[in-house]
Amino acid sequence: MAKFTYTDKKDTRSGFGVGLLELGRKNDQVVGLCADLTGSLKMGDFQKEFPNRFFQVGIAEANMMGLAAGLTIGGKIPFTGTFANFSTGRVYDQIRQSIAYSGKNVKICASHAGLTLGEDGATHQILEDIGMMKMLPHMTVINPCDFNQTKAATIAIAEHEGPVYLRFGRPKVPVFIPENQKFEIGKAIKLIEGSDVSIFATGHLVWEAILAEETLAGKGINAEIINIHTIKPLDREAILESVSKTKCVVSAEEHQINGGLGDSIAQLLAANRPAPMEFVGVNDQFGESGKPAELMLKYGISAARIVEAAETVLRRK
Amino acid sequence: MSSEHSQNIDNLHKTCSQVRRDILRMVHGAQSGHPGGSLGCTEFFVSLYFHILDHNTDFNMDGNGEDLLFLSNGHISPVWYSVLARSGYFDISELRSFRKIDSRLQGHPATEENLPGIRIASGSLGQGLSVAIGTALAKKLNGDNHLVYALMGDGELQEGQIWEAAIYAASNKVDNLIASVDYNGQQIDGPVDEVNSLGDLKAKWESFGWSVLESDGNDLESLISTFSKAKELTGQGKPIVNLMKTSMGKGVDFMEGTHKWHGIAPSDEQLEEALNQLEETLGDY
Numbered sequence: 001m002a003k004f005t006y007t008d009k010k011d012t013r014s015g016f017g018v019g020l021l022e023l024g025r026k027n028d029q030v031v032g033l034c035a036d037l038t039g040s041l042k043m044g045d046f047q048k049e050f051p052n053r054f055f056q057v058g059i060a061e062a063n064m065m066g067l068a069a070g071l072t073i074g075g076k077i078p079f080t081g082t083f084a085n086f087s088t089g090r091v092y093d094q095i096r097q098s099i100a101y102s103g104k105n106v107k108i109c110a111s112h113a114g115l116t117l118g119e120d121g122a123t124h125q126i127l128e129d130i131g132m133m134k135m136l137p138h139m140t141v142i143n144p145c146d147f148n149q150t151k152a153a154t155i156a157i158a159e160h161e162g163p164v165y166l167r168f169g170r171p172k173v174p175v176f177i178p179e180n181q182k183f184e185i186g187k188a189i190k191l192i193e194g195s196d197v198s199i200f201a202t203g204h205l206v207w208e209a210i211l212a213e214e215t216l217a218g219k220g221i222n223a224e225i226i227n228i229h230t231i232k233p234l235d236r237e238a239i240l241e242s243v244s245k246t247k248c249v250v251s252a253e254e255h256q257i258n259g260g261l262g263d264s265i266a267q268l269l270a271a272n273r274p275a276p277m278e279f280v281g282v283n284d285q286f287g288e289s290g291k292p293a294e295l296m297l298k299y300g301i302s303a304a305r306i307v308e309a310a311e312t313v314l315r316r317k
Numbered sequence: 318m319s320s321e322h323s324q325n326i327d328n329l330h331k332t333c334s335q336v337r338r339d340i341l342r343m344v345h346g347a348q349s350g351h352p353g354g355s356l357g358c359t360e361f362f363v364s365l366y367f368h369i370l371d372h373n374t375d376f377n378m379d380g381n382g383e384d385l386l387f388l389s390n391g392h393i394s395p396v397w398y399s400v401l402a403r404s405g406y407f408d409i410s411e412l413r414s415f416r417k418i419d420s421r422l423q424g425h426p427a428t429e430e431n432l433p434g435i436r437i438a439s440g441s442l443g444q445g446l447s448v449a450i451g452t453a454l455a456k457k458l459n460g461d462n463h464l465v466y467a468l469m470g471d472g473e474l475q476e477g478q479i480w481e482a483a484i485y486a487a488s489n490k491v492d493n494l495i496a497s498v499d500y501n502g503q504q505i506d507g508p509v510d511e512v513n514s515l516g517d518l519k520a521k522w523e524s525f526g527w528s529v530l531e532s533d534g535n536d537l538e539s540l541i542s543t544f545s546k547a548k549e550l551t552g553q554g555k556p557i558v559n560l561m562k563t564s565m566g567k568g569v570d571f572m573e574g575t576h577k578w579h580g581i582a583p584s585d586e587q588l589e590e591a592l593n594q595l596e597e598t599l600g601d602y
Contacts, residue, residue, distance in 0.1 A: 031458070055454065055489075063447045063481035070387075070451020073436050074459055075379050078451075093441050094478070098448055102428050102438045 002214045003192050004176040010147035012168035012204075013111040017042025019154030020079060020109075024050050027077065027158055033068055034081040035061045040170075041081035041111050061086045065094035068106045077158055078106050084113035084167055085126040092132055099163050100136040107157050108133075109166045113143075114254035115282070115299055116171045116204055116292035125287040131259020133165040134232045140185060141232040143167040143253075143261075145206035147175045149229060152183035160185055167203065169254075171292045174207050188235035190242075194224030197310045198242040198249050202228045202261050205252040205280065205301060212306035223310060231261050239265060240273055248313045249277040252306050254296075257281040276316035278309035324367045329537050331598035332367055332403060333359050337568045338595050339399035339412055339602065345588045347416035350424065353578035354470065355396035357501050357535070357563040361468065362400040364540040371463060374405040376433035384463045385452060387437060389445020390470035390499065391425040392580070398422050401434040402602070409602040443476025445469060446496060450486050450556075453494040464551060467496040472504030475513050480525070486556040487526030495547045497559040499534065503576035518560060527558045534561030569594055 023030050024046050031053040032046050038056070047054040057064040061082055068078035080087065087110035088095070099106045110129065117125050134141045142157070142164065144150040150168045157164045191206070192213050201209035209225050216223045224242055228235065243249055249269065251262030262279040269275055282299050296302045324332065336359050344350035366372070370384040388397055395415065402409045407421075414420035421430040425440030437448050449467035456463060469479065486494060498518070506512050515521070522529045528550050532543035540561070547557045565579070566572030569591040583591060 052458065057485060058488075060481035060485065062443075062478040063450075063485055066444050066447020066478065066482065067451035067454065067485070069437060070448040070453070071455045073378060073380060073385070073448075073452045074455030074461070075381070076455050076458065094444055094447075097438050097441045098444050104437075 002210055004210050006174035006176045008175045009172040010175050011170060011172050012144060012147055012150040013040070013170060014042050015144070015147035015150030016109055016111065016154050016166070016168055017045060019151035021045045021049065023155050023158050024053065029075055029077045030158055031055065031071060031076045031078050032081065033057055033064050033078055035059060035064050035086065037082050040083070041109070043081050061091045062094050065091045066098055069098040069102060069104045072104045072106060079109050080106065081109050081111070083124060084110035084129045085124055088129040088132050089126060096136060100138050103138055104163060105161055107164045107166060109154070111168055112170045113167045114169060114204065115287045115295040115301065116169050116254065118170065118292045118295065119289050121289040122286040127254070127256045127282050127287065128259060129167060130231055130253070130255050130261065131263070134264065138162055139232065140164045140230070142185065142230050143203040144229050145203055145227055146173060146177050148177040148179050148181065149183065152181060153229065156183040156185060169204060173204055176207065176210070186230045186233045186235055188238035189227040189229070190224070190238070191227055192223065192225040194222040195245055196222045197314055198224045198226065198246045199252060199306060199310065200226050200228050200239065200249065200261065200265055201252040202231060204254050208301070208303040209252055209306055211303035212310065215303065215307045216310055221310060221314065228261055231264060234264050234268060236268055239268060243269060243273055243275050247275055248317045249275055250280060250306060250309045250313055251277065252280040252301070254301055255281050257283055276313050278313040280305050280309050326537055329363055329367055333363050333537070334596045335599040336363060336396060336399045336403060338592060338597060340395040341569070341583060341588055341591050342601065343395045343399070343412055343415040344582045346413055348582045349416050350395055350582060351392040351580045352395065352583070353503070353565040353572060353576070354390065354393040354499060354501065356569060356572065357565045357567045358393055358396050358468070358499055359568065360535050360537050360540055361497065361499070361561060362396050364537055364544070365466065366400045366404045368541060369544045370466070376406060378436060380436065381459060381461055382463060384466065385436065386466040386468070387445045387449040387452070388426060388468050389439055390442060390468065390473050391439030394422070394424065394426050397426065403599065406434040407432065412602045442470070442473040443478040446479055446482040449494060449496065450482055450491050453491050456493055464548070465494050467494065469496065469498050471498055471500045471502065471515065472509055472512070474498065474515055474518070483522070483525045483527065490554045491556050492552055492554050494556045495544070495551070495559065496556065497561050499563055500560050501563045501565040503565045503579065505576065505579050507576055522558045522560070526555060528555045530557065530559045532559055532561045534563035535567050
């Protein structure tokens with residue numbers, strides 16, 4: 001039996017919307033900006049309650065990032081909202097110069113990340129955003145795994161001084177993180193204790209890792225499941241401690257293998273504690289239209305693929 | 318604040334001469350930098366920092382309760398650094414570190430080294446107007462009646478983000494903002510009209526919903542009267558732009574009116590010839 005259960009499925013973007021509204025009520029320096037996707041980003045309740053603190057920018061993401069940088073001068077805490085694709089690749093230079101290099105306290109909130117955007121296809125399914133954002137000095141990169149964690153992360157990042165990339169998604173996924181679990185930036189969460197293999201997962205792949213653990217247990221393999229919600233800064237101690245015990249690793253993410261969470265873990269291990277590692281992610285491909293579950297299977301980011309990777313890495317131990 | 322900084326025209330002229338000397342000596346010292354646009358915008362910076370702006374040299378990032386300037390065409394950093402130092406943000410001796418290792422005076426303006434007076438990095442073009450609008454919005458939210466100023470290059474107006482920002486500011490009545498364009502008609506590859514013509518620039522800004530003023534950017538009295546008109550236009554529901562005709566390389570005869578001196582440093586002999594044309598009024602750093 002899976003060691004986590006759920007009674008409800010919700011989209012992580014709704015966790016962002018609820019978190020932003022709650023934050024707006026307790027911190028009047030928080031302002032919202034959106035580039036013509038208020039409904040998709042679930043920013044409508046914030047807009048309705050705080051019309052003076054909400055800026056509808058229209059289809060002009062570069063300008064939105066500049067406005068956000070400018071709003072910090074004067075003490076505001078801007079939360080920008082658009083799809084992950086338009087939050088990163090489209091505005092990389094604006095983020096690099098006006099936000100990251102300038103050390104501005106902007107929270108870049110990005111929905112519809114990855115393949116699970118679904119039917120819109122590869123133009124919108126960005127799988128390179130974590131890589132782009134984690135390469136920027138000063139940038140914190142967070143990819144929560146369910147509604148509750150996304151809500152808690154949204155509230156937590158307002159307390160952190162500096163630029164943050166918060167990545168979440170469109171589909172309804174199991175809600176399994178406790179409702180009032182405190183979100184600590186950079187602090188990994190051990191979900192299931194194990195001794196044979198460490199599985200580090202982020203975002204939507206955390207639930208897949210939980211499902212994979214159940215299958216592996218049935219085969220007599222004792223997997224440790226760790227939720228890395230913060231890709232940068234990486235929780236080095238938690239990762240090294242787990243790998244010291246299990247001596248082999250699987251990473252799992254809804255992102256290109258190049259430049260993602262697995263890359264960061266491999267770099268840490270290569271320098272400190274080399275261990276066999278398998279990478280579950282999209283392998284240098286663009287996505288396509290389809291249903292989220294179909295896409296996850298086709299592009300190899302499913303529970304089944306995590307099980308295979310764990311079995312492979314165990315043979316390399 | 319402005320009352321302390323405010324200078325009469327004679328003193329402003331003297332300050333301009335010294336600032337031009339600083340620019341040339343900084344770029345010569347680094348053997349790198351952008352003298353042409355810096356020389357052309359000397360009157361702009363001097364008139365703002367020594368006459369127009371209500372500003373506080375005891376720097377804080379938020380800039381609440383003071384007028385703020387954002388420089389979008391960051392490559393003309395030498396003129397800004399000189400004027401910031403000469404108005405008291407930091408010691409003039411620091412000007413000699415321009416573009417050198419371990420300096421706060423980066424090639425393009427930056428906040429990373431905490432140089433007083435700089436609130437955003439610029440250099441990659443097209444971004445500064447958006448930032449200025451964001452800060453103007455923050456001032457409105459904070460109930461701060463001070464103004465936000467911005468400077469852009471004319472070649473820079475070829476960047477699309479400028480026009481995203483122009484649409485936004487008019488659409489949202491950002492009327493506490495006075496932008497200026499360094500309208501010198503030159504860019505790296507040649508005259509703007511030949512590289513990628515801006516057409517009727519005045520008509521463009523007007524059709525985007527801005528109040529448009531025109532000035533002679535190398536004439537202190539023209540600038541001062543234009544900014545005073547611009548201030549009267551604030552608070553009336555429209556953003557304001559000052560199309561400021563300047564001459565690149567102004568003040569040094571062999572550098573003036575050509576794009577050739579956009580981004581190169583003078584030799585020892587050229588520096589001497591240039592400095593001979595500019596009186597040392599306030600003492601070199």
